[in-house]
Amino acid sequence: MADFDLVQFDLDGTLIDSVPQLAEAINDMLTSLNYATQPLSAVRGWVGNGADMLVQRALTATLGHIPDATLQQRARGLFDEAYASHAHGTLVFYPGVLGTLERLRASGKRLALVTNKPYRFVPGILAAAGLEDYFELVLGGDSLTEKKPSPAPLLHVCRKLNVSPARSLMVGDSENDVLAAKAAGMAVAGLTYGYNYGRAIADSQPDWVLDDFAGLVSILKL
Ligand SMILES: O=C(O)COP(=O)(O)O
Numbered sequence: 558m559a560d561f562d563l564v565q566f567d568l569d570g571t572l573i574d575s576v577p578q579l580a581e582a583i584n585d586m587l588t589s590l591n592y593a594t595q596p597l598s599a600v601r602g603w604v605g606n607g608a609d610m611l612v613q614r615a616l617t618a619t620l621g622h623i624p625d626a627t628l629q630q631r632a633r634g635l636f637d638e639a640y641a642s643h644a645h646g647t648l649v650f651y652p653g654v655l656g657t658l659e660r661l662r663a664s665g666k667r668l669a670l671v672t673n674k675p676y677r678f679v680p681g682i683l684a685a686a687g688l689e690d691y692f693e694l695v696l697g698g699d700s701l702t703e704k705k706p707s708p709a710p711l712l713h714v715c716r717k718l719n720v721s722p723a724r725s726l727m728v729g730d731s732e733n734d735v736l737a738a739k740a741a742g743m744a745v746a747g748l749t750y751g752y753n754y755g756r757a758i759a760d761s762q763p764d765w766v767l768d769d770f771a772g773l774v775s776i777l778k779l
């Protein structure tokens with residue numbers, strides 16, 4: 558494997574456990590619509606394809622069928638309103654994340670963040686987490702016309718930062734991260750502790766399977 562100059566990180570389920578805040582927002586949305594709330598464990602299985610899909614999956618589980626466009630749009634507005642107030646709630650990093658990011662930064666690795674979360678929520682979350690100065694470029698799921706599993710955002714970062722995909726490593730918890738990286742011609746490390754629709758990340762065959770974020774130190778030969 559090549560040496561890597563650039564590391565692109567996923568956010569939810571990789572750096573922070575954001576399901577508690579997402580579940581609060583989903584349940585505020587459901588309550589506003591006079592539906593019963595959903596358990597955290599269910600919400601965990603719906604994360605990965607951005608806010609529209611999260612809302613659609615929650616409504617589909619509640620109604621027993623896919624919501625019509627009017628309800629979907631109304632629910633998405635309610636979700637956004639609720640998530641804006643919950644997103645910065647007690648943020649929980651996974652073990653090893655802060656120390657490892659600091660070590661990567663100190664070693665001169667270039668770092669970027671590519672999440673499927675709508676961009677408008679991301680700077681506030683990074684600031685609340687104290688991560689606002691770590692990433693040279695931050696993309697949300699709606700920053701470009703395509704989100705992961707499309708390789709487009711990962712390739713966009715490579716182009717903008719002038720680093721070839723072959724010298725870039727993707728780090729994520731979901732098959733969307735692995736598929737995007739493989740399609741971009743990038744190596745990828747998959748973390749086992751995040752959200753992958755309840756499936757094992759190893760099934761997507763990332764180049765490395767890590768139980769612990771600090772495992773990046775040896776992949777990056779620090
Ligand atoms: O918002 C999502 O669905 C997932 O976000 P992520 O890409 O940071 O894991």
Ligand SMILES: [Mg+2]
Nearest residue numbers: 567569570730
């Ligand atoms: Mg993720």
